[in-house]
Amino acid sequence: MTLASATAKGIFLTSGVLYxxxxxxxxxxxxxxxxSAAGIVSMGLGVLAGRLADRIGPWPVLMASLLVSAAATAAFLLVQGxxxxxAxxxxxxxAQGVLLVARGPIINAIGGTSAQELRAYVRAVTNVGITAGAALAGWAVHQDTxxxxRLLVAADxxxxxxxxxxxxxLPRPKPVPALPGPRWTALRDRPYLAVAALDGVLSIQYRVLTVAVPLWIIGHTDAPRWTVSGAVVLNTVIIxxxxxxxxxxxxxxRTAGRALRRAGATLGVASTLIACVSLVPAHQAVLLLALGIALHSLGEIWQAAGGFELSNDLAPPHxxxxYLGVFGIGMGLAESFAPALLTWLCLGYGVPGWLAVGALFVITGALAPAVVRRAEATRTHSTRATAVPGPASAT
Known part of the structure; x- marks a missing residue:
């Protein structure tokens, strides 16, 4: 299911603007x-969808998100202005944002105490799907008709x-009964919001590879143009x-907090290496860029693993x-504003701008363990311990 939906996402990410x-x-x-407007709406709806998934179960929400995604994507063919x-x-x-929110509880239900490992497999498959979608989009861009x-939109x-x-x-986990008290507890949970904010800042790294690196390579370095696609391929293979x-x-x-710290440090070093690509000749630029992308990919892996563990383990089972919807706001904000921030710093100020981005990653990662310890001290539960070990109905 992830492979199919990620392929659709890869098509949209690669060719949507061109279409x-x-x-x-x-x-x-x-x-x-x-x-940008769609991204903002998606963040708000993710919180509502998360609450709905708690009350009626995540599987109906997941199914609705996939069907609405299919219908809305087909409606691209009708757009005229x-x-x-x-609209x-x-x-x-x-709908695609809701898909990610609803998928989390189902992963927990299937994975139980091994949900992190299952999530890692899912993320690896996601990268394969996005790459496959990008390849299909590349065919349409090459045809340029x-x-x-339109055939690509239909395939999407x-x-x-x-x-x-x-x-x-897929298994269909049962709804979780609501507990007495405020409805929107996630929005009142300041330690959890602090962790989500840190993860959101580190999530800027997703746009480094898709926005800053291509523009930097083409406009500010002697690296060959083919290294733009080569960077994406290397990132995908490593992940x-x-x-x-x-x-x-x-x-x-606690291990997740340390993973975010490693992610911040690694992303900081990667940003420095990518900045230095502009200071060396072409043959050295290729090697330096490859090393920077490899380290960036390791940071991405640790950030994704730490973020998933924290978003789930610090959330109450009911x-x-x-909570997953609220946690997604951090990444949503990063994806919405990161392109403008990275363009302003990395392209506007060059090497000093890249160093500033790297310092932001390092500082954010360094703060993570302490913020996580504070959040963990306020918890009285463990999502992992209460995860549903299997489907609610036979499959």
């Missing part, structure tokens, strides 16, 4: 504003339908090969969906 600008002929500014684009893209991105782009919708069909075989192995020891809040 709306080249085929629908929308102004790039309108597309950018629409995607900025207004219809905004459709908001629904599509919100209206028919090719079909992949979501395939994912929905496969989701029929697929090492995500499961490096995630196995991240099985408690409100896991709500």
């Amino acid at each position: 709306f600008t080249e085929v629908v002929h929308l102004d790039p500014l309108d597309v950018g504003l629409g995607l 900025a207004v219809s684009f905004l 459709v893209v908001v629904v599509a991105m919100a 209206v028919e090719a782009y 919708s079909v992949f979501f339908l395939v994912a929905a069909g496969l989701a029929l075989r 697929v090969a090492l995500q499961v192995r490096l995630s196995r020891g991240v099985d408690a809040p 409100a896991l969906g709500q």
Whole structure:
């Protein structure tokens, strides 16, 4: 299911902007504003969807998100202006955000005490799917015809339908009864919000590879242009090969806090190396860039493993969906504002800007263990200990 839905996401991430600008002929500014608005709506809806998943169970929410994603993606073919684009893209991105929120409790239900390892496998498969989607999008971009782009949109919708069909075989965890007290406990949990904020800052690293690195390579270094795609391939290979192995020891809040610290330090060193690519000739630039991307990928693995463990283990079992929705706000904000921040610092100030980004990662990671200890001290539960070990109904 993850492979199919991630392939659909890879198609959208790689070719969505080109489809709306080249085929629908929308102004790039309108597309950018629409995607930003959709991201903001997606963050808010994720919290609501998380609470709904707690009350009715995560599987119906997951299934609805896949079906709505398929319908909204197909509706891209009907977009004719900025207004219809905004309406459709908001629904599509919100549905994909809900998918991630609903998937978390199901992973916990299947994985039980080994949920972290299962999550690592899922993330490795996600990278394979996104890469496959990007390859399909590359075919359409190479063809550069209206028919090719429209066929790609149709394929995107079909992949979501395939994912929905496969989701029929997933376990269906039972709803968790609500406890007396305030409804929106996650929004009142300051230690948890602090952890989510730190993870959100470290999540800026996702846009380093997709926004800052390509523009830096092309406009500020002597590295060959093919290294833009080579960086993505190297990142994918490392994550697929090492995500499961490096995630196995991240099985408690304190080990997760230390994983975020390692992530921050590694991402900081990677940013410094990538900055230095502009200071060396082409043949050295390739080697230095490869080393920087490899370290960045390790930091990404540790950040993903630590974030998943903390988002789940620090959340009360009766409100896991709500808490996961709130935790996702940090990453959502990072993905929304990181492109502008990275462009301003890395491209506007060059090497000093890259060093500033690296320092931000290092400082954030260094703060993580202490913030996690404070959050853990306020907990009286363990999600892992109460995770549903199997499906609520036979499959």
